[in-house]
Each structure stands twice: as structure tokens, then as C-alpha cells.
Amino acid sequence: MRRRGSLVGPLLVILIGVWFLISSLRPDLPLFDLAARFWPFVLIGWGVLRLAEILLWAAQGRELPRAGVSSGEWTLVVLICMMGSFLYVVNRHRPWQQWGFFTGNRVEIFGHPYDFAIPEQTAPAPKAARILVENLRGGVHIVGADALEIKVSGRKTIRSLQETDANNAQKQTPVEISTQGDQVVVRTNQDRLTGDDRISTDLELTVPRTASVEIRGRKGDLDISDLNGPIEVSSDEASVRLQNIASSVHLDLRKSELVRAGSVKGNFELQSGRGRDVELDTMGGEVTIDGSYSGDLQFRDCAKQLKFQSPQTDLKVEKVPGQIHLDLGSLNGTNLVGPIRLTSNRSRDVQLEQFTQILELSLDRGDITLRPAQTPLAKIDAHTHSGQIDLALPESAKFDLKATTNRGDLNNEFGAPLKTGYENDRRHESGGSISGGAGQGPAITVATDRGTVTIRKDAGGPPPPPRPPKPPKAPGVTSIEIEKH
Amino acid sequence: MNSARSLVRAIRGPILLITLGTLFAVDYFGSYSFSRTWPILLIVAGALWLLERIAPEGDTGPGSPAGGAA
Structure with a gap:
């Protein structure tokens, strides 16, 4: 059939x-x-x-x-x-x-968001309280205050198809404060609800200024300010803002859009699996940043050592009185205290100005622009496999220079006492070096396998037109903020 | 003649379809949302798969194409 x-x-x-x-x-x-x-x-x-x-x-x-x-x-x-x-x-x-597909940062195709206010709760908290906030989903906003109590309020959003369902979920997930000795735990109890992705709790906390704070969450932005105790954060996905923290900060984030810290006096540690923007300003302690970042990183006014480590780049700077700006393709630094060590195995243009102490720089690809500016000079060792080198040296400085290219032009704009020598007559194919110096000074070695080498005099005026154009920087406004708003 | 195995294979789609429709209907008219009940789909799919594995080949001999000839 x-x-x-x-x-x-x-x-x-x-x-x-x-x-x-x-x-x-x-x-x-x-x-x-x-x-x-x-x-x-x-x-x-x-x-x-x-x-x-x-x-x-x-x-x-x-x-x-x-x-x-x-x-x-x-x-x-x-x-x-x-x-x-x-x-x-x-x-x-x-x-x-009413049916916005996107409310906040959650996709809400199924169901309707129901909002509930969390009534304010207060509990006494000791001076040396250790506060633990457990909130799976939702933001946490913490402010330190001169009072020996902890105040919690906020808002809860439950996504549901029926109002009765939402009301039940609201009853199942009370926000609780429990105190045990020094330990104060604030819980949003979202795990009591099956399918806890339907609920998001935004908390507002006021805590004693002296307390230490630990936050554990899965998703939600954090905003912490005016605290004297150490802060510890672990979250799968969070943007973090910190302001005016007197002690150390440790952030462990799997994913983050933005980490912004200002006036942190203690050590600052950031680990991020996949981060985007980082903005640090006025850091009093050591700064350690680990992870992979796809956006802009800005470090301003760091009083102690700065360590940055990503799969592509390794940077160590002793102090940053000025600033460092870093994105996927470039690194710009102004007013840095060395020793500075930078290695990068991806294409990156590097421009450093007004730095002191030893510089060790190693690039795989990218242009190098250096302007140490201050005298006396210290040892410089910079090389790139492919890229141009532009070095401006103060006229009065003492140094012993050797600038080499294996294939490319040599521009000696510094003049005497530097000598230019090509390997042979067929200039572009062979390369050569500019060497020499005035008096006994530190060794300055710059080298490129392929690219033009330019040595110029630094007259001390405005910086020479750099080859990689610097991103525009309006005072107080960074490119990140422009993007965000 | 058809083997039991090809029968199980043929009814797998319709049964999954019925399950899917039921889950959505329960979402709209019952008390369990689809976001909570979707694993049932996996269980049903897995059970049918298991059934297909343990169903006898029936009349079709080894090596002959599955589904058999009428």
C-alpha cells in the first residue's frame, strides 16, 4: 500500500x-x-x-x-x-x-512584572559588625552612617502571569535580618521560590560606617559608599560602584559591564572573567586587576603599585600620579612613577609620557611613543616586533642610546651627538641604528624588527603630535560616561 | 508489517506536540507556569527515546532498513 x-x-x-x-x-x-x-x-x-x-x-x-x-x-x-x-x-x-520587553536589564517576554515595596526594617548592629548580604538577583545599595544599626528597605519585582501568583511569591520571599554576635545576615530568600529567575530584589541598606561588608549574588548592580571596613563581593554578573572606602576591597565577578571606584584607601583587588569598563580614581592602596576586559580601562591617581594582568597584557607600575588609559588597541600613560614593566602579546600602540625610573616594554605589534621628559633619565628597554618607534629625549639629559630597526627608516631629529648608521646602502631593506649620547648616562635601548625609528628633542613644551591619536579627554568627563548616558 | 520500533518513532512527534500544547494550556489556565514545567518535555522526549531503544525490531530482520516495507 x-x-x-x-x-x-x-x-x-x-x-x-x-x-x-x-x-x-x-x-x-x-x-x-x-x-x-x-x-x-x-x-x-x-x-x-x-x-x-x-x-x-x-x-x-x-x-x-x-x-x-x-x-x-x-x-x-x-x-x-x-x-x-x-x-x-x-x-x-x-x-x-505596559508591555515593555525590557524593563531594567531583564528580558521579560513572559508574564508581567509586579512591584512590591519592602518596608523598612531596623536592627541593632555592633560597631565591628560583619554584614553579609545574600541577594541572588537585584541591586544592592549600601551607605555607611554614624549609627549602630542596620536599616534595610527596597523594592521587589516579581514577574508572573497572575497577580495571585505574584502575591504568593512575595509572601514566600521575605527580606530578613538575622544577627548572631558580630555577624549580621541580610537575606532576600529568593531561593525559596522555585524558578527564582522571576524575582529581583533591589535593596537599600544603611549600615554602621565601621562595619565590614560581604555581598554574594548572581546578578545585580552594586553601589557601596562611605564605609571604613573591608568589602568583599562575589557575583556572576554585576556592575560595581564604590566611593569613599577606607579599607580594602575585593571584587570577584564573572562578568561586569562597569567597575568604578573612587577614593579607596585600602588595597583594591578585582578579578573578572569577562569585564568591560574599569575606572579607578584616587586609590590609596595597591591595585591588582586580573581578567579579560573588552572596554576602556582608566586608572587615575594611584598612590601605590598597580598591577594589571589579562591574557594579552601584563602591566606593572609603581605609582600612577597621573593616569593610564587602556583599551583593546592602545595604552596611554601620563605622569607615571616606575619601575614600569609592560608586555603585550596582541597588537597595541603604547604611548608613555613623563615617566620616571626604569621602563621595560615589550610588544608583539604596535607603535611605541615615549617621552620620559624628566631628568635624570633612567634605563629604558623597549622593543616591538612590528611598529614604529618615536622617542623624545630632553636636550640636556645624559644617556647612552641605541635605537635599532631591522627594516625601516631612521630619523635623527635630535642631531648631534647622535650618529645614524645604516647597515648598507639599500636603506629600507636593511635597517640600521641611531646611537650615541651626551656624557655618561643610563642605557636607552629601543628596537623594532620592522618600522621607522624617530629620535627627537623634547623641548619641554606641549607633547609632539603623537602618531596614535589620543582619545579626546574633556575634564571630568570620560569616554565611558558619554557612552553610558 | 511495521516494527514496534518504527511505531514508537512515528508517535514520538505527536506525543511531544501534545505535551507541549498541554504545558502551555496549564500555563494559561492552571497554576504552573511554562518556565517551571518545561523539563517535563525533556522527560517525555527521553522516555520516548528510551522506549524506542528497548522496543523490539519486530518483523524486520537485522540489517533491513528501519521502518520496514509494507
Whole structure:
């Protein structure tokens, strides 16, 4: 017996035709509403018919199809599900302006967000309180105050299809403060709810200024200010803002859009699996940054050692009285105290100005622009495999220079006493070096395998036009802030 | 004749379809949202797969194409 196609396809087409016919003949019937609510029964009906059909065929001993529902039909099913869910949400939440797909940073296609205010709670807290905040989803805002109590308030958002469901979820997830000796635990109890991705709690905390704070979460932005105790944060995904912290800070983030810290007096440690922007200003302790960052990094006014380590770049600077700006393609530093050590195995243009002490710089690809400016000079050892080198030296400084290119031009704009020597007459193919110096001074070695080497005099005026153009920096406004707003 | 295995394979799609529709219907008219009940789909799919594995090949001999000839 020959294989016969299914009857369900034609039936579906008839059903859709009938639906459109009725909707045009009787526009008063709530067909849109019916479709939005009852579309799952189309799937059920389809499945039942197909099942009956196949069982009948099997009973008759006919050849069975390899798959009861073909891949093309599954595509149709997925489309129906998407259309149906869309209709359902749209239909349920009129007026239209209420269904924003994006509220905050959560995608809310299913259900409706219900907001609940968290009434303010207060509990006494000792001076040396250790405060632990456990909030899986949602932001935490902490402010230190001169009071021996902890105050918690905030807002809870529960995404649900029905209000009663949301109310139940709200009752299941009370925000609690529990005190045990020095330890104060603030819990949002989101884990009591199955499917805790439906709930997000934003907390506002006021804590004793002297307290130490630990925050554990999965997703939510953190804002902490005016604290004297150490801070510890671990989260899967968080942007963190810190302001005016007298002690150490340790951030362990798997993913972060922005980490911004200002006036942190203790050591600052940041570990981020996938980060984007980092902005540090007025740091009193050692700064250690580890991870991979795709955005802009800005370090300003760091009083102690700065260590930055990513899979591509390794940077160590003793102090940063000025600033360092770093993105995927460049590194610009102004007013730095060495020893400075920088290695990068990806393409990166480096420009350093007004730095002191020893510089060790090693690039795989990228241009190097150096302007040490201050005398006396210290030892410089900089090389790149492919890129131009532009070095400006103070006229009065003592040094012993050797600037080499294996293939490229040599520009001696410094003049005497430096000597330019090419390996042979065919200049571009062979390269050569500029060497010499005035008096006994530190060794300055710059080298490129391929690229032009320029040595110029630093007159002490405004910086020479750098080859990689510096990003525009308006005072107080960084490129990050422009992007964000 | 058809083997039991090809029968299980043929009804897998319709049964999954019914389950999917039921879960959505329960979401809309019952008390469990789809975001909570979706693992049932996996369980049903896994059970059907298991059934297919343990179903006897039936009349079709080893090596002959699955589905068999009528």
C-alpha cells in the first residue's frame, strides 16, 4: 500500500481559513482574544489527530512515516508557540505601553512584572559588625552612617502571569535580618521560590560606617559608599560602584559591564572573567586587576603599585600620579612613577609620557611613543616586533642610546651627538641604528624588527603630535560616561 | 508489517506536540507556569527515546532498513 500524507496539514489550513472568515464576517466576536488564550489547544488537537492517524495506519499495517512530525512541521510549531505567546502577552496586558520587553536589564517576554515595596526594617548592629548580604538577583545599595544599626528597605519585582501568583511569591520571599554576635545576615530568600529567575530584589541598606561588608549574588548592580571596613563581593554578573572606602576591597565577578571606584584607601583587588569598563580614581592602596576586559580601562591617581594582568597584557607600575588609559588597541600613560614593566602579546600602540625610573616594554605589534621628559633619565628597554618607534629625549639629559630597526627608516631629529648608521646602502631593506649620547648616562635601548625609528628633542613644551591619536579627554568627563548616558 | 520500533518513532512527534500544547494550556489556565514545567518535555522526549531503544525490531530482520516495507 502506498504511503499517504497526513490529514492534519489540510485541516490546519482549513481551521486558519475559517478563523479569518469568521473574524471578517463577525468582527464583534473576540476572536483575537480567543486565539491568544486557546492556541495551545491547536497544538494538542494537532498532536492527538496525528497520533490517532498513526495508530490507525499501524493497525492497518500500512507503512509508517519515519517521523510523526516532520522537521518542517516542528518549525511551524515553534512559530505557533512564539506567535501565541506574543499574542497572549499583548492581549493580557493592555494598555499597550505596559508591555515593555525590557524593563531594567531583564528580558521579560513572559508574564508581567509586579512591584512590591519592602518596608523598612531596623536592627541593632555592633560597631565591628560583619554584614553579609545574600541577594541572588537585584541591586544592592549600601551607605555607611554614624549609627549602630542596620536599616534595610527596597523594592521587589516579581514577574508572573497572575497577580495571585505574584502575591504568593512575595509572601514566600521575605527580606530578613538575622544577627548572631558580630555577624549580621541580610537575606532576600529568593531561593525559596522555585524558578527564582522571576524575582529581583533591589535593596537599600544603611549600615554602621565601621562595619565590614560581604555581598554574594548572581546578578545585580552594586553601589557601596562611605564605609571604613573591608568589602568583599562575589557575583556572576554585576556592575560595581564604590566611593569613599577606607579599607580594602575585593571584587570577584564573572562578568561586569562597569567597575568604578573612587577614593579607596585600602588595597583594591578585582578579578573578572569577562569585564568591560574599569575606572579607578584616587586609590590609596595597591591595585591588582586580573581578567579579560573588552572596554576602556582608566586608572587615575594611584598612590601605590598597580598591577594589571589579562591574557594579552601584563602591566606593572609603581605609582600612577597621573593616569593610564587602556583599551583593546592602545595604552596611554601620563605622569607615571616606575619601575614600569609592560608586555603585550596582541597588537597595541603604547604611548608613555613623563615617566620616571626604569621602563621595560615589550610588544608583539604596535607603535611605541615615549617621552620620559624628566631628568635624570633612567634605563629604558623597549622593543616591538612590528611598529614604529618615536622617542623624545630632553636636550640636556645624559644617556647612552641605541635605537635599532631591522627594516625601516631612521630619523635623527635630535642631531648631534647622535650618529645614524645604516647597515648598507639599500636603506629600507636593511635597517640600521641611531646611537650615541651626551656624557655618561643610563642605557636607552629601543628596537623594532620592522618600522621607522624617530629620535627627537623634547623641548619641554606641549607633547609632539603623537602618531596614535589620543582619545579626546574633556575634564571630568570620560569616554565611558558619554557612552553610558 | 511495521516494527514496534518504527511505531514508537512515528508517535514520538505527536506525543511531544501534545505535551507541549498541554504545558502551555496549564500555563494559561492552571497554576504552573511554562518556565517551571518545561523539563517535563525533556522527560517525555527521553522516555520516548528510551522506549524506542528497548522496543523490539519486530518483523524486520537485522540489517533491513528501519521502518520496514509494507
